[in-house]
Amino acid sequence: MVDILSIPGLVLRKVFGTRNDRLLKRLGILADQVLVFDEELRQLSPEQLLAKSDELKKRLADGEPATSVLPEAFAVLREASDRAQKHRHFHCQVIGGQVLYQGNVAEMRTGEGKTIVCHLAAYMKFLQGKKAHIVTVNDYLVRRDAEFAKPIFELLGATVGFIQSQVDPGGHEGIRQAAYACDLTYGTNSEFGFDYLRDNMKIRYEEQVQGRLDYAIVDEVDSILIDEARTPLIISGPAHGDVSRYKWSDSLARSLVRQQQSLNNETARRISEWGDDPPEALTVNPKFEDAIKRFRVDPYMLTEDEAEAIGHRQLYVVQQDRKQVQITHEGVQRAQDEAGIGSFYVGANMECPHLIENALRAHAVYERDKEYVVQDRQVIIVDEFTGRLMHGRQWSDGLHQAVEAKEGVPVKEETQTMATITIQNFCKLYEHLAGMTGTAMTESEEFMKIYKLEVVAIPTNRPVNRLDHNDRIYRTFKNKYEMIVEEIHEVHRRGRPNDPFMLAEVFNRLKPIVQADPSVSEDERREQIEILDQALERFQDAENGDTQTVRTMMEAYDRVMGNLATGRPILVGTTSVENSEKLSQLLSKSYGIEHEVLNAKNHAREAEIVTKAGHRHEPTRGSEKLPLGNVTIATNMAGRGTDIKLEEGVVYPKCKVPQDVRSAIPDYPETSLHLFPPGSTKCCINCPEYNAATACSHCFKPKLDPRFPAMGRRICSLNAPCGLHIVGSERHEARRIDNQLRGRAGRQGDPGSSRFFLSLEDDLLKLFMPEWMLKMMEKLGFTEGVSLEDKRISKGIERAQRKVEE
Template sequence: GMVLHSGSIAEMVTGEGKTLVATLPAYLNALAGKGCHVVTVNDYLARRDMEWMAPLYMGLGLTVGAIQSDMKVLERQKAYDCDITYGTNNEFGFDYLRDNMRPASRGDDRYPKEYQQSQGRLTFAIIDEVDNILVDEARTPLIISGPAHDDVKKYAEADRIARQLKREEHFIVNEKDHSVNLTDEGVRAAEKLAGVESFYTAGNMEWPHLIDNSLKAHFLYKRDVNYVVKEGRVVIVDEFTGRLMEGRQWSDGLHQAVEAKEGVKIKEESQTLATITLQNFFKLYDKICGMTGTAMTEANEFWKIYQLDVVAIPTNRHMQRIEHPDVIYRTETEKYLAVADEIERAHKWDVLVMKNGDEYWGTIQKEEDDAVLFQAQGSKEKERIERSKLDSIEKKGRPVLVGTVSIEKSERLSSMLEKRGIPHQVLNAKHHRREAEIVAQAGRLGGVTIATNMAGRGTDIILGGNAETMAWAQLQDKYATRLDVPHEVWSSLVHEIETREQMKEQGAYVKSIGGLHVIGTERHDARRIDLQLRGRCGRQGDPGSSRFFLSLEDDLMRIFAGEWVKNILERLGMKEGERIESKMVTRRIEAAQKKVEERNFEIRKN
């Protein structure tokens, strides 16, 4: 609380109570009567945190509100009139832009209320998941636009031309720089296909840009990775959070190029009426501070751009998480088979690990003081194995959370598990409505959850399951917010669910067999996203473990670390299907991630 009040960033490990800690500086700074904004990454968290903390603020005599994306002007004004206002970075930013376009300031009675500004002064902001908002989203411009009279036929025409050009001969794709360039040969071929003499004469100058965008749409923007097609529209997927960004558009005609590629209705390109980047918006506050589980990797950037110090807060209880070294395979197919094996092992089988390194999968029939009665997988015989030969016993039923980098990959893994008969839940931008419910139950005995980066933030996985989330899932059709649920109704339902589902007993058993196991299936460009995934397990002193499975075909490996790692693996004589665990390779991958982060920092700085 002191760190936040002093205008710094507090790095707090997942599950250490960031939401609760934010109430201390929020209350203290709101006492001045100039308002305090608590910034979260999505509408759901803004509303949830406001509802959770409202009894505390109201008990201390302060008012609290939350901004939601579907609110009208008068509702927004009411929320901003509160002492403490929760909302997302986008809502606060767009309200600032809208206010600048309104004719009257607050309280100017010559104008009706809906024409008056709603936000008021930007005094103090507490930013939750500060790295996501001030680093990942920093350069994202918030744009209010109006229609520009645009001829949409040209995008379809450019798409037709792009489809006929040949890679390498007519254009070069550079994945590292995320660019596509026409060759001289390509320019001539495209001119011919467009039926013009030259692109560099008046009236034809737009063609190279249109064709560049179409080629980018085909070779750099992938469906179910960078965007989804939903109800005949192209909707962007946020690469850092895995969420759908409704209402967001790529600028400069790129969105239209992707629409042409997918054959959906092409919307007109719009003209900008007002714009600001999040970086510049948050610099307008008198004081800002932030919280996150992963800020140290960006400490340099926070200081250089925002003059914010990062302070690491020690954990309340000793951390028990085991971080296994990365495992690397040659191909993506081998990697996913290994991931499916690891899930099956944790979910279905008891595993005996012998002192000589051998492993036996099967079912423990009986445990004695000096031996274990064991039936191996696929065998009808029971075998008595002496404990003196055992290194460890891993019991089945540990909950597993698998992090994937895209919707497409999460669905691929899901179909592999279906074939093996392993029940599981999939959480990606297509199923985001059930997000809280799925994540809350990811810590149950035998639970298997496959998630995109969505499960990284603002979600707490409690071993044995989360009764409060299940209770709210049952009550939300009856009550508008959690605050409307009578206390006795709430507590009796939570108690009933805990008892019926035996959550406390289940939680204790899951702890005894090793807690949540987290599997990463690829490294993200930003180390923070990997650290966040690891941070899902081992919360508040619980046991847990994590391991990343990688392949030479992963994007990060292929583009940044590929050749070096490949040469090393070949020198080690690595064969098809073999795996390698190497601290040296892990260090090299982290160096590649650092390189990408530094390059992105330079772009943001300039």
């Protein structure tokens, strides 16, 4: 039903367009003016280009309005970028540069060149005599982007520096001062923030390193200004020297954890015995039903009222969203009895509850290989947003020492806070702030409310050519991972789908192509049609999810396609180091598939792994003769800031046009090697049925060029979806985190696809799947090995994510 009050707004948007449309139209006019200078600037020598930069700076200093200088300034930067790095900004990137210069957020899809878009705005600020800080999410990207920008800006008389967390700020102040003295300085949000705190602790001005906070461009702005906004940056000093108390509290916490597990088992047994007839005295409590559900999801997350509603005894309550643990009165009593030192609330014992609660947090909330790793007998924090190790960082207030005691490594001295600031408050110190990311629209209201930043969605240079499949849901976590392995095996090996519905669709498309294929004999044609018909008949008669049907259809695919299909690269996204290693072991054990694992433990190889993630390789073992797609299993390290470029054979493996075919096609451009025109998607052919709302329709209902040879048409029609395939092992609570992972595929018109695999044991589904729905699924036969896949379910999950975000 349409809300009557919203009708005027709908009509106005239909007539005048959205605000985003109007902004893009205005910015597009200015972008057109930038392109006018191209030919003139191409004629300039390096010395003349540098002189042009100085001239623009002088014009601004003399009072000429920035709006009149901006088109020529952007054009000069484009020319320098083309000369130094062979990258000339597209029209849409020029629009993005204007958004950043105006102090707003540019939402740009993955692969659309955010790395060079920020150069436009930063150069304009340089001409105005302002320092620009480019804030990104990790040291790898800091160094990479700074080294890319340096030769561009050197052509225009500007300097580029960068700061790294590995460089000790206390022993290398000169290095940092030199980096901040540059016109552009790259660094992570935490390094900029810590340098600000350290400067404010310095006694003498000349010892400070950072200087003015004129202008900042924040890359992955939703991660830094929304996810990490309230994360405090803390500089601490030594506090207590006695570390034995952490081992004492760890011993008590271990005892409480064991006792709580026994109490949980006792309550679970009692609930099971109740069945559908719980005690009437309990059911009158309005919180009873919700408490039962929450207990089944996680017994540690019950509030004290909910525990009382089902008669459950708690020694401590876990607040997972706040990463806190609160010990109950009974818990304190049991700990006091075991410690044998009297009351915890008198004299020297007053700190005991705090120590025990920290120890319980270490056991109940902080998981090894998720929140932290242990290396060289040290506890090293894993950044929850980037998946990277945070060397030299410690949790405050004794928590780090509690985790060290839990892991049995040497316990360091506790620290106390000497200076602190949140990311949000630090970023607000800049005179001008701007940002860019691939996923900002979902948080546009928050950006405006907190930072006064408007989000502008920038159109892509080429249409997005990625197929996002519906989610697949399985009964258990174990079954889900087994099916992920099957998906990886098929896509990496043959590039073929292992979904019966998609195979049936492919077969129906393939039949008329086989009928018209002049390259095969009549007998071969008849045999191949019969194979396809038998497979389709088996599909019509089979039940959904029947594994034998899938196997039969995949065999038919192989027999008809012969050696034409080759493997596709795959990126598998996991939520923790532990899960990435678990999936890696399962993949090796099941099929012995060669693969790379990218997580916090081997971040040193990140550049090497990411470079090859979109490639294929020749098989080194087994009977395979065709290239196999590279498989990369990664934590959210690969979800942001990584541009996975596909090698040529992956992007269009069957689309190269042989010389004899080129010469046989009338008016075929001699310079073109592929059957797609400049500016289009990288489809095998130029598809006139392209529809921006449904990605590349050529993948599903191709209108094939009659000049293309029949055999080529057959190959082309089954070459979609091709490119990089994304496998998500779990849905995140925030939609944009999922979108970031999906966005690794489909960059710059490249083909690609994605699918998320879920289970009823995943946290998101456990929290939001109603009890009645679970029971209904079981009655309908949703058991181990059976999958659910429906657009309505995927939309329901997105509604649950929106609820969490709100």
